[in-house]
Amino acid sequence: MTSGNTHKASPTTPPQPRPLRSWQDAEHNAAAWMRYWGYRDAVAQPGGADGGVDVRAGRALAQVKYQAAQVGRPELQRLFGARGRAADKQLIFFTGSGYAGTAVAYADEHDIALFVYELDGRMTAVNATARRVARPPAEGPERSSAAAPERNQPATTGGAELLPAPPQRQPPQQRRPAVRLLLLLLLCFFGFNTIRAGVDAAHGEDMALPFAFITFGLGTAYAVSSPPKTPAGSVAPSSAPATRGTGTED
The missing domain is CATH 1.20.5 (Single alpha-helices involved in coiled-coils or other helix-helix interfaces)
Structure with missing residues (x-):
């Protein structure tokens, strides 16, 4: 069986649906989704003693359960303990069944992302942490900050830079x-x-x-x-913003 860890680059499209017939398939599927979410070096580690961790990445650790019973709080506690002192790593839990109420409360308290996978590999986020982790790469903070315009830059229209309108003089009181x-x-x-x-x-x-x-x-x-005199050289107020040309005239 071909390993699902061959592509380490972060893909731009979600993993294609595929049947999950074993716990190994479930772990490789979880690793593929983590790479799509931005954890590019996510690698599944099927077989052997995993110490409560089935998928490892530089910035995340994940546990994958291939079972019909609901996941309880003890499973999440084991994952939390497996992280040790690496508090900067995101904890992610995958299961094909569901979570007990106590498990969801524990995950929210310790910032653990909870996911439920379908038998065709699709993922569903269970809590707010999972929804944050599962944000597509196009909506990540790097993309959103690059696409957002600079607030302090003056707006331009038709090659002319819009300048702030001068303060309007108050008309003389009647x-x-x-x-x-x-x-x-x-x-x-x-x-x-x-x-x-x-x-x-x-x-x-x-x-x-x-x-x-x-x-x-x-x-x-x-x-x-006597009516108030208008000082010499005064200019009538205008509501239209002044413009400063940025190009050359024809």
């Missing part, structure tokens, strides 16, 4: 009706004082104080009612 009413009252008041000053002048009284009030009132009214 004059309230109350201010206009106050101005009207001031004009009426100082107009009345002007008439009174004329009457007082006819009787020979001093007109300096009324004229001072009139001058002050007119000056105040002029200052309040």
